[in-house]
Amino acid sequence: MSFNPCAVIPVYNHRDFLPRLVAALREHGLPVILVDDGSDEATRRVLDQQAALEGVTCRHLPGNRGKGAAVMIGIAEAAAQGFTHALQVDADGQHDLDDVPALLSQARAHPEHLVSGCPCYDESVPAVRFYGRYLTHALIWLDTLSLSLRDSMCGYRVYPVAPSLAQAQSVRIGARMDFDTDIMTRLYWAGTESLFVPTRVRYPADGVSYFRMGADNARMVWLHLRLFAGMWPRLPLLLRRSLARRELRMDDAEA
Secondary structure (H helix, E strand, C coil): CCCCEEEEEEECCCCCCHHHHHHHHHHCCCCEEEEECCCCHHHHHHHHHHHCCCCEEEEECCCCCCHHHHHHHHHHHHHHCCCCEEEECCCCCCECHHHHHHHHHHHHHCCCCEEEEEEEECCCCCHHHHHHHHHHHHHHHHHHCCCCCCCCCCCCEEEEHHHHHHHHHHCCCCCCCCHHHHHHHHHHHCCCCEEEEEEEECCCCCCCCCCCHHHHHHHHHHHHHHHHHHHHHHHHHHHHHHHHHHHHHHHHHHC
16 A cells, blocks of 8 residues: 555634644645634634645535544545545644654554554543543443554544545444544454554643533443444454454464
């Protein structure tokens, strides 16, 4: 598989950090695709200013469709522009852009994989979100019968474009805060393994979060119910895959 990456940034009223984010990604040599998920007029002006820069394009959506929907529209745009991989970066300043080279290096070496950040949090992380992640981790390990998906919630990833679009065309992927977990699990079910790169994640004091405690937690519960139901028809394949991975580890240990 060839490797021709770009960056995809879903944007919903995150205008303050956006110019620095775009500049940093351009310094890393990445073309940038911005997806405006129904932002306000002030944010649209900032987006249009960034889209005037070389190597930056912007898709404006008429209304808010959710982060996941915006990411998939960005990945489809990446495919249309001839890119094979898309680095997803959130627009709120959480992600450590110094780790872009490490993520891209892993993706270049393993282009058939999904490469994801594995968060290392500082004291700014809200406790409820920190501990809530571990429940999701345990449920996804059950849904895949594997511990290989170390973190299914980080939105700092390099997606292989073709397999990701194939999943979006074959099944309805969560369009909002359930997206990251949903697509990683379904890619795993379809045979796309994930690799993880440790990365620092912070929650800026002036950052803006659109996580809705009630609605998004309910959405995650519904997602886990769907994934658990979807695991059962895949059970024989997942068991064989898990056993094969265990045998490979034992062979490597003996060698």
